[in-house]
Amino acid sequence: MNIQEKDQKLRTYISELESLAVAFSSGVDSTFLLKTAHEVLGDRVIAVTAKSCSFPERELNEAMQFCEREGIRHFIVDSEELDIEGFSSNPKNRCYLCKHELFEKVAEVAAEHGIKEIAEGSNLDDNGDYRPGLIAVAELGVHSPLRYAELNKEEIRELSRGLGLDTWNKQSFACLSSRFVYGETISKEKLSMVDKAEQLLLDLGFSQVRVRIHGTIARIEVLPDQIAQLITEPKKSVITAEFHRIGFTYVTLDLDGYRMGSMNLTLNKE
CATH class of the missing domain: 3.40.50.620 (HUPs)
Structure with a gap:
């Protein structure tokens, strides 16, 4: 069809x-x-x-x-x-x-x-x-x-x-709970951290974002062709400073870029 x-x-x-x-x-x-x-x-x-x-x-x-x-x-x-x-x-x-x-x-x-x-x-x-x-x-x-x-x-x-x-x-969106690795406790505080971090990236002009949370580590996913923008000053310093203020201890970048359901890679589906 x-x-x-x-x-x-x-x-x-x-x-x-x-x-x-x-x-x-x-x-x-x-x-x-x-x-x-x-x-x-x-x-x-x-x-x-x-x-x-x-x-x-x-x-x-x-x-x-x-x-x-x-x-x-x-x-x-x-x-x-x-x-x-x-x-x-x-x-x-x-x-x-x-x-x-x-x-x-x-x-x-x-x-x-x-x-x-x-x-x-x-x-x-x-x-x-x-x-x-x-x-x-x-x-x-x-x-x-x-x-x-x-x-x-x-x-x-x-x-x-x-x-x-x-x-x-519009960017594809899934509920903020999908940002947590399976088995990690979901809390209002951490949901708020993810929400604020993703809103910052959107405000900075990134069109498709995910901030995956691993404890107090933020793993940022953006479109592959926007990775260079994220690590270029002054955006890099703005992002890291704000993420630390939000509550993340470490701020990391996923070099594979944004992809749907990346947390599902940890699952044994058999």
């Missing part, structure tokens, strides 16, 4: 749903899904955003602004992952625990407002990575329209650009 056929497949799929609650993070995928669903279903679609310490305030603000601008009913729920039993110890099924809790809360909002179905924004590329959260999606009967339509990230960006969405070239 070409990209236009995939887009039509997506719209046909959504049109067959009576009403829809979209789990909305303001990222590239969920923004495109929500925009498309709203075009197809109108006021029979709502957006539900989960607020927690692993979700940066900038992302929450962008979600609120988008829904206000588009005239989409938007509901914000508290979904504090650190309150989930076992989550803070960062087990291999961390994402399953989080997504299960999230979609249960989305379902509560949907039921309260007479919405029949729930959807999330994973895309075809997510099938190739370790994604325990997709088990929760399957268990709870949550729709994955973008995967159904076989749309990958680059195609979603292209279609988003055609719709005039600012997110078409």
Whole structure:
């Protein structure tokens, strides 16, 4: 299928749903899904955003602004992952625990407002990575329209650009808990450290960033063609000084650059 056929497949799929609650993070995928669903279903679609310490305030603000601008009913729920039993110890099924809790809360909002179905924004590329959260999606009967339509990230960006969405070239984002090596305790303090460090890099003009945390060591990932910028003065001194102030003892650079799911390299998936 070409990209236009995939887009039509997506719209046909959504049109067959009576009403829809979209789990909305303001990222590239969920923004495109929500925009498309709203075009197809109108006021029979709502957006539900989960607020927690692993979700940066900038992302929450962008979600609120988008829904206000588009005239989409938007509901914000508290979904504090650190309150989930076992989550803070960062087990291999961390994402399953989080997504299960999230979609249960989305379902509560949907039921309260007479919405029949729930959807999330994973895309075809997510099938190739370790994604325990997709088990929760399957268990709870949550729709994955973008995967159904076989749309990958680059195609979603292209279609988003055609719709005039600012997110078409937005950096890929995952919850801040994904910055921790499996087995390392996740805390509000360390989540805040990661959030502040990544915001600094974004403010300095880096377009795709991750600050992976290993104890008090920060491992910075940026796009390979931006590595030289990071180690060039005065940015290097600004970054190291600010990272130390935030609470990192050591500041390191990953020479492989940014890549999705780099923490999963430590997993034995067999």
